[in-house]
Amino acid sequence: MKEALSISIGSSIRNKTVIVNLLGEEVRISRIATDGDMNAAREKFRELDGQVDAFGVGGTDLGLFYADRWYPLYSVLPIIQDVQITPVVDGCGLKNTLENRCASILDAEIGGYLDQIGRSVLVMTGVDRYGLLRSFVDAGYQYTLGDVLFSLGLPFPVRSERVLKRILALLIPLVARLPFEWVYPTGEKQNQRKPKYTWVFQQSSVIAGDCKYITRYMPDDLEGKVIVTNTTTPADVELFTKAGVKYLMTTTPVYEGRSFGTNMMEAALLAVSGYKQKVDLYHHQPYFKMLEGLVNTAGLQPELRVLN
Template identity: 55%
Template sequence: MKRAVSVSIGSSKRDKVVEVELLGEKIRIERIGTNGDMEAAALKFKELDGTVDALSVGGADLGTLVDGVFYPFHSVQPMIRYVKTTPVVDGCNLKNTLENRAPAFLEEKIGKYIQENGGKKVLVTMGGERWGLSSSFVEAGYEAVFGDLMFTMGIPVPIKSLNALKWTTKMIVPVATRFPLQWFYPTGEQQHVRTPKYTNYYDWATVITGDCMYIKQHMPDNMQGKVIVTNTTTPEDVALFKKLGVKYLVTTTPVLDGRSFGTNLIEATLVALAGKKRPLTLQELEEMIDKVGFGPQLQELN
């Protein structure tokens, strides 16, 4: 049996193991949280190196790819310093392949609902982190607000165009990536804290998309009729969305045994299945996605 493991600095309460059959092969897909402890994560990577088929970094990214330029997160890179044998990924490439398909999927499945309930307006919590998702929504005709300054730095200034997003990212990311990750992303127990904020932008948008942690972090109590596009959702997340009135939930990664895993672990799964003992190129990922049949999934919650 093949094995793909995500070592995450997120809460261990979100851990999950599933065993599935894909392309005729059994594979164990596992998420291990270290509750914000980066050194514990590094040691877990060391323990697993050479014993599994693919590893992935969860709860953080090794860097971010914006318009073809890669910016490394210097505080995260040491987490994988002990990995010498097993291929390790962070989902960055998958974000720029699988997630690009979300706007077309929405149009096909609930395009009429979106038009009749506020129109094509999307709040992207962190556009620079998900450049493929951001650009695909804009190309699909959505009016967009990118919350990068709000959700990472607490600056209540919306970004309203891809050019502005690109400029802001190129200015801020090289500096921000040198600070501790905890300064701008919830880790450990902070992932379970919700403080409503920026309500006017949630209210304005018909679709809210991005990292599930960022979406929940400042989500208001009234999400009546909203469409959420995200991944890494647990049954508890889905219950919260339903309670607050979310109409539709679209997960960009497949739901396996009640859980949609992050792009990092799904990319590791595809790497393990391919058996090349290295990360896959964008083209190879696209081919594997089509072979396995992975794609967005829609749940009607209310």
């Protein structure tokens, strides 16, 4: 049996192991978390290198992928610097080969409902979910980007890719060197609710992006909204249901009540495919093309369910 392991700096409350069948082969997919301890995560990667078929990096990104370019996060890269054998991914590949299908699938499955409520989307962080953002932009949605609101805590919604690119040109060199916990909740902070900028949620019919960003900042009332996210637990689904969310789309499949992160599912695909090379995101096109082929062969698709 193949084995894919996600080592996360997120909360250990979300740990889980399941066995699934991909490409005709069983693979054990597991998540273990260090509750924000990056040194412990680095030690786990070092200790288990060569003992599993593929690693996922969870609770963080190794870099930011935007507009066909990858920007490494220098504060995060040390956690994998001791890995010499096992391929390592952070989900960037699936974010740009699977999540870019979400808007078209929504239109095919609930197009009539979207006609009623309007096609407007809040993408929590466009720089972290460029494939997801592009799917909505290409589908003609009015969009708001929450990068400045939720990553930097400044009350400036961005409604133009041109503006976002200008902001990123200034900020990425700085953000890439900041401690990651300054811009994203890690460890137990992931379980804390701090609703803010609730008006930007209310203005959008679709809320899309990282689940921990959404659950941390969303208001208590999301009546009739559509959520597009991943890495959901039963507790997350319960929170969305109580808030009145109408539809929930998970960008990765649900196994035993849980949708795993893109890093976990990407690692699982590499494990069953026998991929052993180091993933080079500076020159990503051949890798993305290979990964998209695996996604298509495995039949992976975002999943939509009715909550209310």
